[in-house]
Amino acid sequence: MSRTYKATGINLKTQALGESDKIVTILTREFGLIRAVAPGARKHNSSLGGRSEMFVVNELLIAKGRSLDKITQAQTLKTYPGLAKDLGKLAASQYLAEIVLCQALSEQPQEELYEILNEHLSRLETLPKTEVYSILAYLVHAVFHLLALAGLTPQVQVCCLTQRPITPDFTDPNWQVGFSIAAGGTVCLENWERSRKEGEGETRRHRNSSFPQLLNHSTTSSLSKPAYQTVVVHRQEIPVISCRLGATELAMLQHLSQPEIMQMDAAKDYGWLSVEQILRQYTQYHLGRPIRSATLIDSYFAANHDATI
Secondary structure, three states: OOOOEEEEEEEEEEEEOOEEEEEEEEOOEEEEEEEEEEEOOOOOOOOOOOOOOOEEEEEEEEOOOOOOOEEEEEEEEEHHHHHHOOOHHHHHHHHHHHHHHHHOOOOOHHHHHHHHHHEEEHHHHHOOOOOOOOHHHHHHHHHHHHHHHOOOOOOOEEEEOOOOOOOOOOOOOOOOOOEOOOOEEEHHHHHHHHHHHHHHHHHHHHHHHHOOOOOOOOOOOOOOOOOOOOOOOOOOOOOOOOOOEEEHHHHHHHHOOOHHHHHHHHHOHHHHHHHHHHHHHHHHHHHHOOOHHHHHHHHHHHHHHHHHO
């Protein structure tokens, strides 16, 4: 007889199975990610129909199976109907779900990840429809929070090269700082340029001195040292600058780790588009895969940006 277990989880992904079933990928508090069959969920009168939809939180009774577990009972605890009514909110929610699917572990408790996801979905849902660009602000805050939980927070307070604090200069309209995805965060452009030039000069000097140097055969026998020497040079790798940020964009990134980010006037600030792009590239690099829902974000905000001009 198959063993059953209880779990509380939120649906993050669904796919059709057979004529009327669904396979649901669920983030649970107790067991992390699980994949289970919702039998008959695609039938119009199924009790599991609505309970197997995206972003529905259920208390589940699940039967262990040989290949896939099966949901035998589901009691809905929470839904997010407001997400499906707004394309921007829905796209942002799917964006977060993709990241969580990559981060979550199976067969291990994931309570903190579960709570963080639900917290940010709740914030997104309660946003007023008029605050279109606030969706981006809330999205990047959630992404930053998820990266922090995974130990992948980008370094935005100090320079990756020198570990010295970086403070945005709002008095200079041309002030910029570099951001290196591979290095893991912000890079002072002055230090980066100095290191790059020093590295190029060092490479030229050692290249000129690394040609074979013939030894004096009058003092060296044919059975002793070889007639040349090789110079091996080790130097610090100069990080590639992925993009350059202005003072406003850096300030936004630096404030993402603070709760008061939600008090900023995000609805009128188009800088969130740039910040989202930076975090998206950084997240995709560390996840090793693209965030597919990001194309919906691009389309949605491109249309809204054109509408406001």
